[in-house]
Amino acid sequence: MSAPRDSAGGVGLPEAAAAPVSPARPRTVAIVGPPNCGKSTLFNRLTGLRQKVANYPGVTVEQHTGVFTLPDGHEVLLIDLPGVYSLSPRSEDEQVTHDVLLGIHAGSPKPQAVLLILDATNLNRHLLLAAPVLSLGLPTLVVLNMADDLRSRGGNVDVKLLAAQLGAPVVLTSAAKGEGLEGITHFLKEALPRRQPMVQLPVISDIPSCRAWARQVGQGSGYQAPAPSDWTRRLDALFLHPIAGPAIFALVVTLVFQSIFSLAAPIMDGVEELVSASGIWLAANLPDSIWRSLLTDGVWGGVGSVVVFLPQILILFTFLGVLEDSGYLARAALIADRTMARIGLQGKSFIPLLSAHACAVPAIMSTRTIENKRDRIATILIAPFMTCSARLPVYTLIIAAFIPERPVLGAFLGSRALSLLGLYALGFAAAIFTARLLKSSILESTRAPFILEMPPYRWPTLRSIGLRLYDRSKVFLRRAGTVILAVAVVLWVLAHLPLQDGRPPEIENSLAGTIGRTVEPLIEPLGFNWKIGIGLITSLAAREVIVGTLGTIYGIEGGDESSAGLQAALQKDLSFGGAVALLIFFAFAMQCMSTVAVVRRETGGWKWPAIQFAYMTGMAYGCAWIAFRLAS
Amino acid sequence: MLQLSSRKHAAARSLSDLRLGEEAVLDHLDLGPEELQRMMELGFLPGAVVAAARAAPGGDPRVYRVDGSEFALRREMASRLIVRPPDPDQGRI
Numbered sequence: 001m002s003a004p005r006d007s008a009g010g011v012g013l014p015e016a017a018a019a020p021v022s023p024a025r026p027r028t029v030a031i032v033g034p035p036n037c038g039k040s041t042l043f044n045r046l047t048g049l050r051q052k053v054a055n056y057p058g059v060t061v062e063q064h065t066g067v068f069t070l071p072d073g074h075e076v077l078l079i080d081l082p083g084v085y086s087l088s089p090r091s092e093d094e095q096v097t098h099d100v101l102l103g104i105h106a107g108s109p110k111p112q113a114v115l116l117i118l119d120a121t122n123l124n125r126h127l128l129l130a131a132p133v134l135s136l137g138l139p140t141l142v143v144l145n146m147a148d149d150l151r152s153r154g155g156n157v158d159v160k161l162l163a164a165q166l167g168a169p170v171v172l173t174s175a176a177k178g179e180g181l182e183g184i185t186h187f188l189k190e191a192l193p194r195r196q197p198m199v200q201l202p203v204i205s206d207i208p209s210c211r212a213w214a215r216q217v218g219q220g221s222g223y224q225a226p227a228p229s230d231w232t233r234r235l236d237a238l239f240l241h242p243i244a245g246p247a248i249f250a251l252v253v254t255l256v257f258q259s260i261f262s263l264a265a266p267i268m269d270g271v272e273e274l275v276s277a278s279g280i281w282l283a284a285n286l287p288d289s290i291w292r293s294l295l296t297d298g299v300w301g302g303v304g305s306v307v308v309f310l311p312q313i314l315i316l317f318t319f320l321g322v323l324e325d326s327g328y329l330a331r332a333a334l335i336a337d338r339t340m341a342r343i344g345l346q347g348k349s350f351i352p353l354l355s356a357h358a359c360a361v362p363a364i365m366s367t368r369t370i371e372n373k374r375d376r377i378a379t380i381l382i383a384p385f386m387t388c389s390a391r392l393p394v395y396t397l398i399i400a401a402f403i404p405e406r407p408v409l410g411a412f413l414g415s416r417a418l419s420l421l422g423l424y425a426l427g428f429a430a431a432i433f434t435a436r437l438l439k440s441s442i443l444e445s446t447r448a449p450f451i452l453e454m455p456p457y458r459w460p461t462l463r464s465i466g467l468r469l470y471d472r473s474k475v476f477l478r479r480a481g482t483v484i485l486a487v488a489v490v491l492w493v494l495a496h497l498p499l500q501d502g503r504p505p506e507i508e509n510s511l512a513g514t515i516g517r518t519v520e521p522l523i524e525p526l527g528f529n530w531k532i533g534i535g536l537i538t539s540l541a542a543r544e545v546i547v548g549t550l551g552t553i554y555g556i557e558g559g560d561e562s563s564a565g566l567q568a569a570l571q572k573d574l575s576f577g578g579a580v581a582l583l584i585f586f587a588f589a590m591q592c593m594s595t596v597a598v599v600r601r602e603t604g605g606w607k608w609p610a611i612q613f614a615y616m617t618g619m620a621y622g623c624a625w626i627a628f629r630l631a632s
Numbered sequence: 633m634l635q636l637s638s639r640k641h642a643a644a645r646s647l648s649d650l651r652l653g654e655e656a657v658l659d660h661l662d663l664g665p666e667e668l669q670r671m672m673e674l675g676f677l678p679g680a681v682v683a684a685a686r687a688a689p690g691g692d693p694r695v696y697r698v699d700g701s702e703f704a705l706r707r708e709m710a711s712r713l714i715v716r717p718p719d720p721d722q723g724r725i
Contacts, residue, residue, distance in 0.1 A: 085673040125675050125699050207672040225700050236686055236695075245689040334704045338690045341706075347693075449667055449709050451674070454695055454702040 026112035028077045029188060030101055032133055033117030034126050035083035036455045038145040040064075042117055042175035043080040044467045046184065063096075063108075068188065076188050079111060087132035088205070093371075101136055113139040115184065120144035120172065121155060121226050121456075127214035130166060132204045140168045141187040147172040147180060149456070155226030162221035176461050232327075232456040239331045249335045252328070253354060256319045267311035275304035290496070290504070298492030303485055309359055310477070312389055314469050316358045320351065320366070321468045325460035330452055337450060343432050344439030346372070346450050349379040353431070356386035360595045362472065364602055374443045378435055380602060381612050384595050385431035385588070387424045390543040394586050395423055397547055401567035402579040419583075426587050430619070488545075491538050507553055512537075526585065526621070527578025527628045536591075543591045577632030581624040589620035647696060648710035650684040656715035658682050658698075663712055675699040676713060 033039040047066025064080035081100055082093035089095040096105065103110025116133050118126035123144070134140055144150075144157065150172075163170040171183030202213040239245055279300040286292040323329045329351065337347030348370045356363035363383045370376040399419050406415040413421075494512040496504040507513050516534035523533050531553045539546035547566075554569040574582070590596065590613050599609040650656055658680045661668050675698040676682065685702055686695040693706045705713075 085670075088669070122700055125701055128673065207669065208677055211672075211675075211677055228697075228700070240686050240688060240695075242689045330704075334688045334693060334695070337688065337693055337704075337706070347704075449670075450693060450704070450706045451670070451709070452693075452704040453674075454704060 026076060026139070026188065028079065028109045028111045029113045029115060030079045030081055030111035031115045031117060032081050032097060032101065032129070033083060033145075034085050034119070034129055036453055037083070037117050037119040037122075037126060038175045039083060039117045040080060041461070041464055042115075042143065042145060042173065043078060044464060045175050045178060045181060047078055049467070049470065070185060070189055072189075074189075077109070078115075079108065084129070086129060101133070101138075111138065113141070113187075115141050115143055115187075116168075117143045117145050120146050120150040120157060121153065123157065123223050124214055124218050124225065127217055128207075128210050130217075131201050131210050131213060134166060134168060135201050135204060141184065142166060142168050142170040143184065144170060144172045145175050148174040148177055149229075149458075150226050153226030153229060154224075156222065156224040158222040162217070162223075165217050165220050176458070176464075229456040235457050236331070236454075239328065240334070245331075245335060249332060252323070252332065256316070256354065259315055259319065264312040264315050268308055271311060272304070272308050275300065275307060279304070293496070293504075294489070294492055298488050299485065303488065307477070309389060310473060312358045313362055314473060316355055316362065317469055317472045318465060320355065321465040322460045325458065325464060327455045327457040330454050333452055334454070337452075343435045345378060345435055346370070346375055347452065348450075349375060352379050352383055353386060356383040356388060359388050359390070360384040360386070360592065361598045364595065364598050367602070372449075377603060377608060378438045378443045380599055381438060381608065381615075382431040382434045384590055384592065384612070384616065385427045385434065387427040387587070388543075388592075390592065391423075391586055393544040393547050394539075395420055395583065397566070397570075398579050398583055401570045402574075402576055423583060423587055426584075430588055434615075488541065491541070507534075525628070526581045526624045527575055527632070528582065529573060531573065532578075532582065536585075539586075539591045541593050543586060546591075575632060577628045577630075580631040581628035584627045585620045585624040587620075588616055588623055590616040644714050645716075646711045647682060647684065647705070647713040647715060648694070648707050650682075650715070652684050652687060652694075655681055655683040655718050657718055659714045659716045661713050667709075671713070674703060675701060681718065682713070682715065 031039055031043055043064060043066060046068045050067045066078050066080070068076045068078050070076065079100060081097045084094045084097045087094065087098050087101070089098040099105035100108045101111065101114070114133060114136070116130060118130065130142065142162070144159070144162075150157070157172075159170045159172055169183075169187060171180055171187070173180035173183065175181075202209045204210065239248060279296050282300065283292060283296045286295070320329070323332065333347035333350060335347075336350035340346050340349055349367075351369075352363040352367045354363075355366055360383050363386070364380050367376050367379045367383075370379060399416050403416050403419050407413075408415055408418050491512065494515070495507060495510050497511050498505065500509070504510070505513075508517075512534050513530070515537060516530040519533045519537070520528075520530040523536065528536070531550065534553060535546035535549045538549040550570070551566055554566060554573075570579075596609045596613060599612060600606055603609070644659075645656070647656075647658075658676060658678055660678055661671055661676065663671060680698055683697045684694055685697040688694065688704070693704045694710065695702050695704050696710070
């Protein structure tokens with residue numbers, strides 16, 4: 001077990017050597033650590049709002065980079081690498097971490113120093129990662145995080161002894177409380193070259209010998225593992241209780257679900273009003289021209305229809321953040337695992353599917369926690385079947401216009417609420433059907449190992465939740481907003497060309513109208529006319545756009561979904577069978593460019609979004625046709 | 633190095649046979665190389681003391697404690713981690 005240690009310890013800093021202030025001052029520092037060590041909390045502490053999220057080129061792993069400013073104004077670029085248990089590259093995450101650390105990942109600068117974050121309460125296991133990271137030979141600071149936990153549970157470690165054994169400086173921190181960060185600042189000011197460690201590093205590929213090494217280092221530095229957390233044991237006895245456990249789980253799910261709608265509704269109304277009021281204000285204060293129409297109808301209407309979903313997404317992510325940071329999410333996945341296994345998926349797929357009821361875009365982003373690639377893709381492919389909030393305006397308009405309100409279960413449940421509930425069930429059933437289909441065919445995986453670490457329960461911090469919300473809203477607005485904006489502008493142009501006598505044409509004679517009439521033969525079997533056809537095309541951008549489009553086409557100012565005028569117009573133009581077909585079509589079709597874009601991004605290519613779009617549209621068309629036949 | 637597939641005696645018990653609260657020493661892992669490496673990184677090494685800590689409400693998956701950390705494993709995985717009774721002479725890993 002002799003160690004071929006890399007002796008590049010003190011060299012390898014050519015760029016930094018050019019800096020006049022300090023010869024060893026690093027400019028790019030990588031943050032490495034196992035999952036659940038508080039790595040991201042520390043990263044957030046250090047960089048605050050000055051961070052960027054992007055995907056690594058070529059792979060679907062998220063890249064967080066941020067700037068940390070030293071007291072003297074010098075800036076250090078911090079790269080938060082994906083959490084890994086080892087550097088042997090097997091998963092995409094591990095590959096990225098490995099490549100970035102070695103400086104061979106395209107588009108990422110080679111780090112000149114490393115912050116190795118380890119969970120102080122779990123040092124014996126986490127030291128396993130120290131061996132491969134230290135053998136890289138880069139100046140490394142070993143950060144023992146969760147120091148507060150270690151103390152409060154009666155554990156101990158001698159930082160000086162540990163530093164001597166590893167040949168690298170060691171600091172104790174609590175990222176959640178902001179303790180011990182000055183040690184990191186000090187290191188970043190002047191990353192010292194590595195010294196020869198007292199213990200030889202083990203052969204990296206031999207895990208048992210790494211393990212023995214880690215134990216030896218732990219013992220040599222007086223490490224005393226803390227007692228198992230009492231709180232965690234007690235809370236688990238409750239949350240995983242055979243009867244109380246599932247009951248609490250159901251309660252939590254209901255609470256999240258309920259909040260997405262009831263809590264978000266007034267805020268969404270407020271945002272909607274703000275968007276429309278500012279649109280009217282703009283219209284009143286700009287000279288009447290074609291550009292005003294583009295700005296108010298095209299840009300404002302299009303972008304506004306997306307911004308309206310932000311409150312829902314923020315509420316969803318507040319809940320998810322609290323659940324994840326507290327440790328409950330791992331328990332929820334554990335409880336859901338058995339049920340999810342029946343449809344060929346696993347516990348970790350449950351949360352994305354729940355989130356998809358608000359919006360498929362953040363749901364698809366949250367599938368990143370699923371390590372098994374096939375399970376992850378299957379989850380991504382079925383998520384858009386869940387009844388997202390963008391379907392609601394469409395559902396409520398059609399139901400209000402075509403389903404008479406009759407009591408079904410007394411005052412408790414009416415026919416309209418029942419129809420809505422049925423549409424939710426329909427989406428869910430389609431998702432389960434598709435999951436089974438996928439898992440028994442193209443995405444069959446043999447015995448996907450389900451391994452889930454159960455972290456101890458912790459109090460979530462406001463700071464971490466706040467940063468996450470900030471992060472998510474930025475990502476959401478950028479990703480969804482750009483696509484919607486582009487499509488809205490294109491549609492506006494199509495609806496206003498060709499000009500007749502310098503004026504925009506009637507909608508029927510516009511390019512959009514021509515397109516609508518071109519597709520009419522295709523959708524006639526479903527009971528739709530060319531006006532619905534235009535709506536179907538515009539709603540490719542986002543489902544709810546059809547409401548506004550139909551409003552415009554039927555010449556109703558504002559196009560408000562509760563408008564009795566629009567309902568009356570629809571009743572004249574659409575048969576009952578056609579209305580049912582339209583509902584079914586919207587339940588299944590992938591009418592959302594943001595989802596297509598996010599699936600492409602997350603799966604790293606056009607293959608999956610293309611399959612998904614074709615499958616969902618085909619299913620929507622087929623089922624709508626059957627529904628039209630049956631209901632007519 | 634490690635036995636990858638051996639069911640020498642029918643009486644061999646696996647993690648999934650442990651009662652809740654029971655401890656045992658991991659003897660060998662009946663896994664392919666990828667899974668074997670992953671499990672060993674998490675601390676499921678031959679010689680390690682593993683305890684069946686808790687179960688999900690349906691009884692599967694179960695949570696196992698090894699070396700101060702807890703991991704949920706499905707029965708199909710747990711049944712391939714073969715254990716022997718705790719060795720009184722040997723300290724915990």
